[in-house]
Structure formats: structure tokens, C-alpha cells
Amino acid sequence: MGKILIVDDTLFMRTLLKNILFSGGHTIVGEAGDGEEGVAKYKELKPDLVTMDIVMPKLNGIEALKAIKVFDPAARIVMCTAVGQEQMVKLAIKSGAKGYIIKPFQAPKVLEEVKNVLAS
Amino acid sequence: MKEVPVKIQHNNEWIVVKMGIGEDRIVLPAPVNKEILFKTVADIAEKKNILIITVKTDAETVYKILTVEKVLQVLKKFILASCNAYRLMAYFMSPAIRGGVMIKDAQWDKGSVVVVRSGIWFVSATKQICVPVNDVAEIELTKRDVQGKPTDVIKIDHLESGEVSSSFVLCPLSTLQVLYNYLRDTTKSMDMKGTELDGVDQQVAMLVYSGMDSHAIENMLNIPHKQLDAVYDKILKLGLGEVVTIRREIQLTTKGVRYISDATKSQTN
Numbered sequence: 031m032g033k034i035l036i037v038d039d040t041l042f043m044r045t046l047l048k049n050i051l052f053s054g055g056h057t058i059v060g061e062a063g064d065g066e067e068g069v070a071k072y073k074e075l076k077p078d079l080v081t082m083d084i085v086m087p088k089l090n091g092i093e094a095l096k097a098i099k100v101f102d103p104a105a106r107i108v109m110c111t112a113v114g115q116e117q118m119v120k121l122a123i124k125s126g127a128k129g130y131i132i133k134p135f136q137a138p139k140v141l142e143e144v145k146n147v148l149a150s
Numbered sequence: 151m152k153e154v155p156v157k158i159q160h161n162n163e164w165i166v167v168k169m170g171i172g173e174d175r176i177v178l179p180a181p182v183n184k185e186i187l188f189k190t191v192a193d194i195a196e197k198k199n200i201l202i203i204t205v206k207t208d209a210e211t212v213y214k215i216l217t218v219e220k221v222l223q224v225l226k227k228f229i230l231a232s233c234n235a236y237r238l239m240a241y242f243m244s245p246a247i248r249g250g251v252m253i254k255d256a257q258w259d260k261g262s263v264v265v266v267r268s269g270i271w272f273v274s275a276t277k278q279i280c281v282p283v284n285d286v287a288e289i290e291l292t293k294r295d296v297q298g299k300p301t302d303v304i305k306i307d308h309l310e311s312g313e314v315s316s317s318f319v320l321c322p323l324s325t326l327q328v329l330y331n332y333l334r335d336t337t338k339s340m341d342m343k344g345t346e347l348d349g350v351d352q353q354v355a356m357l358v359y360s361g362m363d364s365h366a367i368e369n370m371l372n373i374p375h376k377q378l379d380a381v382y383d384k385i386l387k388l389g390l391g392e393v394v395t396i397r398r399e400i401q402l403t404t405k406g407v408r409y410i411s412d413a414t415k416s417q418t419n
Contacts, residue, residue: 042353045370046360117295119252131251136313137361139251 032078032148033059037068037094038110039086046135047081047110054141065089069097072105079106079148082127084118092122099126106147110135151177154221158182159214169215173228178213186213188232193267196280201225204267206234226278236265236332238325242272244279244317245310258296263319263329265336270306272317281317285309286337291330294318304330314359347384354381355390364397 034056038044041063048058059075062068066088072080080098084091091109098105108129109122119130129147131140151170158167160182170177178184186205193204201222203213215225230237241258261274270286272279287307293300304319304326319329347355350371357367368378385391402410 046357046362049362049366049370050360117300120295132247134314134356135360139248139313143251 031055031057032144033057033075034144035060035062035068035071035075035077035080037062037065037071037080037086037091038083039063040083043083043110043133047140050135050137050140051081051144053137054144056144065091065094065097068094069101072098073101076102079108079144081108081110081131081144084109084111084122092118092125095122095127096125106150108143108147154217156221157216159216164216169217171221171224171228174232176225184213188229189234191229191233194226194229194233194271195266195268195282196222196226203229223278227273230262230264230271230273230278233264233266236329238263238321238329240319240321240325240329242274242317242319244272244277244281245308245315246318247316248310248313258320263321265329265332267336270333270336272319279317281306281308283337286333287314289330289333289337291326294320296320302326304333306333347388347390350377351381351384354378355385358385358391 034051036044036047036051036058038047044061048061051058059077060071062071064087068080068082069089082091082095086094089097095107095109098107103126105126106128107126108131109119109127110131110133111119112133122130128150129143131143151172153168153170155166156169157164158169158178165181167179167182170179174189175185175187178186186203190205190207191203192206192210195202199216199219199222201215203215205211205213239261240263241260242263243256243258246253246256259272259274259277261272261277264271264273267283269280269282272281285308287309290305292303292305294303294305295301296303301320302323306317306319307314308317309315319326321329350373353371354367357370362370364375364378368375382391386393
């Protein structure tokens, strides 16, 4: 079980992820509505894992991922993206993302990915 | 011709026969007494270990054959190579995405795509994967990164054990377009035209897909039970969902209240 920070610009997606992760026994330590806030919250909360949306205002998910990795190279970040953004996923993995989930989510799959990344 | 014991449904009963398998036909001895040329097979489907073969000669006849996995594999290999179907050589990746998560060790297989009436088969030296037409959610011509280059592929979204998986087909563009049109035509019964949901309806549908129950959905969207029921009705009417559980809410009668009061007393005493 881990302390998780959710970064997504839509309240609906944050709420959905929060419910799924909570049902899996994880603790949601914080939420952020854009990449910039995500980086700031990471520095403040130092979570075990971050779920990071890719398309977001201010800093996008890739930029936020890179900024977090500069601060903490061991950060565990799972990218959340819509189908069709696979190039972005590849770029994210190259930039140090540990995993990725594609919207729409299914609870067991999200929990499995988070578990794998937390164990890595 | 090799002979293998199989069970076959004959006159609504399962009987054991020694079926002969050749490269272009199977022979079913008495009491069935039939020789089936693979090229006359119009459809092939599989449910658990039962192979369902539809043979079209003058009339259509359906044969159900139950046997071990090894024999089924040989049968499927021969039938899919020769049956009456749309068939092309292609690379495929099936499944590539399952339940929203990309499968890490997914790789391109060289083989063929065989489209029959009831399903799309992906066949290679080691795989025989069937996507039933009824389980196809969407077919799309899209691009995917292949060896560093954005390449045209067909993406097939399909249901697999209740979750959406995606498979990809890769072949020369001209063939891909023909296959795409053929698949669209084969699966047009699943067309989504006229299936429109508004914002909250869509959110409800997405939450259902994510595995949330009614209680969680009401809390997450902050909507009353009656509104959620109305959205469910809409989803059901459009054929986008089906009822799996009907849950009841009750309130206690006076007798019930007395019961729990007594029970609480006895626990605290």
C-alpha cells in the first residue's frame, strides 16, 4: 500500500482514480489540477507514487514528470493517458515514467499497475 | 489420415467417434457418416473446448466437436487455412492493450487474419486467437509507432472477459484499407449511430466500466438514486449495458427496531 499523489486536470478523473486507489488500500496524500501544482505537491508531500495525466494546462504531464525526476530521480510516476497518445507514453517512459495506464480505466488493472510500480 | 477420438453432437446427444483428420477434410464415421471438406466451412467458432463448424453445401449444417486442446489446435489450423473466409497475411498484436493497460511483452506476430461470419481470427505458428464479432467494440484505422516510424494499422477494440482489449493489425496500406472496410461491414450490427449520451450519462457509463457500483457512482457524481436510475434506464435502452444485480434498500419495522434494541442491550450487559 502506498501514499499516492493524483495529478489530473479533470475533477472527474481525479475522483475516479481516488476511489479506485482507495478501494485498493492506498492513501491519497494529495491532488493537483495541473503539472505545475503537481510538481509543487510532490516536493511538499513526497508520495510513494504519482499518477500523472499527460494533457494538462500550465506544465503538461511530460514536463511535470521531468521536473519531478530532477528533484527526485527515484520518483515512481505512472502516466495516465487516453488511447491514441502512445507516442507521448513512449516519451514519458524514456523520461523516466515507471508505468502507464490508458483511459478509460478498469479498477483491477489500475491497481495491478500501481502495485507493480510500487514493488519496483 | 490420422484418427482421433472426439465427442460430436449428433441428434442432440454427445457421442464419441473416431474422427479422421486430413489436410483438406475431416471424416466423421457412423452414425454421423459425413465427410467435411474444409473449403466448405462457412464459419468457425470456439466455446471453451467445443469447436462449432458451420458447413455450407446445398444447405447449412452445424457441427459441434468437443475434444482436447491439442486436437482442436490442429483442426483450427487446417480449417482456418482453407475455409471460406476473407483471409490475408499480416502482422498482428493481440491483445496489445487490456483493461486500459498496455501489455508490456506484447509483440507483433507474423501470420494471417481470417475473417469469418462470427469472428476475426488471428493465426500464427503459435497462436489462434478469435475475437467474436459480437465482442467487437470499435474498429479504427490509426497510426502506431512501429520500429520508430508512425505506421498505419487497424485497431480493433473488443471485449475479453468483460474488459476492453485492443488488438492491432499491420499490413500494406492498400490491403489494410480493404480489410478495414471488410471488418466495418462485418461488424456493422455493432454500429453506434444514434447512441448518444449526455455529460452525466457518459460519466456514469465510464464509472460502470471502471467497476464502480451504484452507491459509489451516486457519491462520486453527487446525484440522487432516482437520477442514477434514469441514466441506467437510458443506458439499458440503448443496449449499452445489462442488469447484473438488483439491490434492495429496506427500513426496519417496529419489530425490527425492537429486535436490534434488544440485541444491543444484550451486547452491552
